[in-house]
Amino acid sequence: MKKRLALISRSLAAKLIIAITLLILVGGGISWCALIRAGRKSLVNEAVRDAASYSELIKKGIRFSMLTNNREAIQQTLEDLSSVKDIRSIRLFDGRGRIRSSSRPADIGTAVDRSAPACTGCHADPAHPSGTLAQQVQWTTAPGAQGYNVLFFVDPVYNQPSCWGAACHVHPPSQRVLGVLESEISLAAVDRAIRKQALQTTVYALSLMGAAALLLSVVLRKFVLRPVTSLAGAMATVAQGNLESRVTPSSDDEIGRLVNTFNDMTGELRVARERMEAWTESLEREVAKKTEALKRSQDKLVQAEKLAALGRMTADVAHEIRNPLTAIGGFARRLAKGAAGEKEQKHAGIIVYEVGRLEKVLRDALTFSRNARFNLEEQRIDEFLQEAVSLHEPVLSEQPVSLEVEVEKGLPPVLMDKDQVRQAFTNLVTNALDAMPRGGTLKIAAGSEVVNGVRYVFLRVADSGQGIDEDKLKMVFEPFFTTKEIGHGSGLGLSITRKIIEEHGGFVRAESVPGQGSIFSLYFPQPGEDRPGEPKCWEYMKCGRDRDASTKCPAYPHFGRVCWVVAGTFCEGKVQGTFAQKYEDCGKCDFYRSVKKLREGK
Numbered sequence: 302m303k304k305r306l307a308l309i310s311r312s313l314a315a316k317l318i319i320a321i322t323l324l325i326l327v328g329g330g331i332s333w334c335a336l337i338r339a340g341r342k343s344l345v346n347e348a349v350r351d352a353a354s355y356s357e358l359i360k361k362g363i364r365f366s367m368l369t370n371n372r373e374a375i376q377q378t379l380e381d382l383s384s385v386k387d388i389r390s391i392r393l394f395d396g397r398g399r400i401r402s403s404s405r406p407a408d409i410g411t412a413v414d415r416s417a418p419a420c421t422g423c424h425a426d427p428a429h430p431s432g433t434l435a436q437q438v439q440w441t442t443a444p445g446a447q448g449y450n451v452l453f454f455v456d457p458v459y460n461q462p463s464c465w466g467a468a469c470h471v472h473p474p475s476q477r478v479l480g481v482l483e484s485e486i487s488l489a490a491v492d493r494a495i496r497k498q499a500l501q502t503t504v505y506a507l508s509l510m511g512a513a514a515l516l517l518s519v520v521l522r523k524f525v526l527r528p529v530t531s532l533a534g535a536m537a538t539v540a541q542g543n544l545e546s547r548v549t550p551s552s553d554d555e556i557g558r559l560v561n562t563f564n565d566m567t568g569e570l571r572v573a574r575e576r577m578e579a580w581t582e583s584l585e586r587e588v589a590k591k592t593e594a595l596k597r598s599q600d601k602l603v604q605a606e607k608l609a610a611l612g613r614m615t616a617d618v619a620h621e622i623r624n625p626l627t628a629i630g631g632f633a634r635r636l637a638k639g640a641a642g643e644k645e646q647k648h649a650g651i652i653v654y655e656v657g658r659l660e661k662v663l664r665d666a667l668t669f670s671r672n673a674r675f676n677l678e679e680q681r682i683d684e685f686l687q688e689a690v691s692l693h694e695p696v697l698s699e700q701p702v703s704l705e706v707e708v709e710k711g712l713p714p715v716l717m718d719k720d721q722v723r724q725a726f727t728n729l730v731t732n733a734l735d736a737m738p739r740g741g742t743l744k745i746a747a748g749s750e751v752v753n754g755v756r757y758v759f760l761r762v763a764d765s766g767q768g769i770d771e772d773k774l775k776m777v778f779e780p781f782f783t784t785k786e787i788g789h790g791s792g793l794g795l796s797i798t799r800k801i802i803e804e805h806g807g808f809v810r811a812e813s814v815p816g817q818g819s820i821f822s823l824y825f826p827q828p829g830e831d832r833p834g835e836p837k838c839w840e841y842m843k844c845g846r847d848r849d850a851s852t853k854c855p856a857y858p859h860f861g862r863v864c865w866v867v868a869g870t871f872c873e874g875k876v877q878g879t880f881a882q883k884y885e886d887c888g889k890c891d892f893y894r895s896v897k898k899l900r901e902g903k
């Protein structure tokens with residue numbers, strides 16, 4: 302039972318059906334009672350009206366006999382009339398309640414109690430007997446012996462002038478009522494009619510209630526329960542995460558609007574989820590990118606740490622090796638000078654050459670691993686080039702290489718450490734000659750160029766050698782990167798070159814076309830050009846977005862197509878706080894934003 306109640310309490314359909322059934326039953330029951338009562342009342346009223354006409358007829362029938370005081374005739378008339386169907390008895394009472402004539406002769410002479418149905422009409426309130434009886438108190442019904450109701454109809458016999466003037470038995474005119482005629486009529490037919498009518502009403506009521514219940518349940522099922530059930534099902538699937546579920550509205554009433562709202566809500570949820578998924582995805586991508594960048598930085602740090610350790614070790618080893626090597630070199634040169642035989646001279650020459658190579662490697666290693674001490678001074682580029690090129694002339698004359706030197710006129714002096722820059726320049730020339738073993742053209746140039754709004758003085762070394770593949774070009778500045786045979790290259794030349802030039806506040810640019818040759822340029826910032834008042838102390842701060850090779854970040858050309866910012870100061874002959882950073886989004890760069898604002902005139 303409890304289970305059933307719980308089942309009903311969870312089912313809207315069951316609740317609605319029970320409520321509507323109860324409503325129909327109560328409403329139908331009330332209507333049924335009202336109909337039965339009204340039917341019964343109308344049938345009884347009809348019987349009363351019949352009884353009244355009948356009583357009037359009797360009264361008229363016995364009037365003459367009463368006036369003539371012919372009791373036998375009255376008695377005979379009453380007996381005759383009582384044989385009519387449904388008339389059970391007719392009695393005539395005198396004013397004191399004694400039966401004077403009756404269709405049942407045995408009753409004659411008996412008196413009736415004043416509480417008898419025939420008397421209550423006038424004697425309900427004996428202090429005020431009614432003058433003329435109203436019809437509603439003229440009759441009463443009572444259950445009869447045969448199971449049918451019986452109607453008692455009383456009709457007062459009033460005193461009339463013809464009565465008090467009659468010779469036979471004069472009644473005084475003050476006597477208002479002479480007697481009462483009581484008819485006892487069987488209501489068997491009326492009762493049958495009432496039962497039949499009740500039965501018909503019940504059948505009609507039940508059919509109507511049944512039809513109403515059926516119609517209501519069909520309407521409820523079609524327009525309420527079915528859409529609500531499918532809506533509940535769809536909501537359950539939504540709750541499980543399936544936002545594709547939709548319900549087709551079957552009407553445009555409140556339920557239809559509810560269904561439409563549900564569909565709209567699911568649609569919005571789907572869009573929000575897609576947006577959220579997209580956000581999550583982009584966030585994941587962003588996190589992955591940042592993680593990757595972090596990993597790269599970490600790797601670089603580790604690499605830098607390793608390089609630093611390696612540098613320290615290299616410096617120590619180089620320091621330890623340099624003294625014995627100098628001694629070996631010195632003695633070898635002496636031996637070469639004093640060697641008697643050709644063979645001895647040749648061997649001593651080899652020792653001198655190899656010691657020279659070892660000394661160069663040691664010098665490179667020391668330059669790379671130690672913080673260089675700069676001795677900056679203003680230097681004219683044409684003079685510098687003249688001196689540097691002349692150092693290479695003996696080597697150049699031994700190779701089938703033609704040399705072209707081109708120096709722009711009027712170049713301003715550049716602040717530089719001559720020895721350091723010479724080393725950087727020598728590295729470029731050595732690489733260029735190595736790239737042209739079968740000869741070619743070596744072009745050396747100097748000039749000035751504006752890169753990203755900064756004017757630079759450049760030194761350029763171009764060869765017509767084998768060139769560098771694109772993938773290798775990215776790596777040539779990495780320390781220890783070399784493609785040369787073991788013993789011919791340390792892989793430190795270009796990284797030392799870049800280190801030196803960057804410490805001068807400049808940058809190195811490498812361009813190459815495989816099979817045609819390479820161009821290496823050293824850029825030195827041109828000091829004080831736009832700050833005449835501060836020729837020896839200047840600062841630069843530039844940023845840009847790499848769109849093509851010519852606008853690449855000067856300090857970090859390998860940044861590629863990203864936004865970059867470079868800042869630094871060059872004061873009292875020292876480069877300080879060189880700073881370069883790359884951004885994947887220019888909007889993140891404060892400096893870029895400020896420059897953009899300036900350009901837009903905000």
Ligand code: ADP
Pocket residue numbers: 728732733736764766767768769777782783784785789790791792793794795796819
């Ligand atoms: P190393 O000369 O000891 O190998 P570098 O750092 O000077 O070290 O050069 C690194 C590499 O860059 C070289 O091994 C070579 O592959 C390449 N390279 C440098 N300059 C040139 C050039 N002018 N032409 C072709 N390749 C070059």
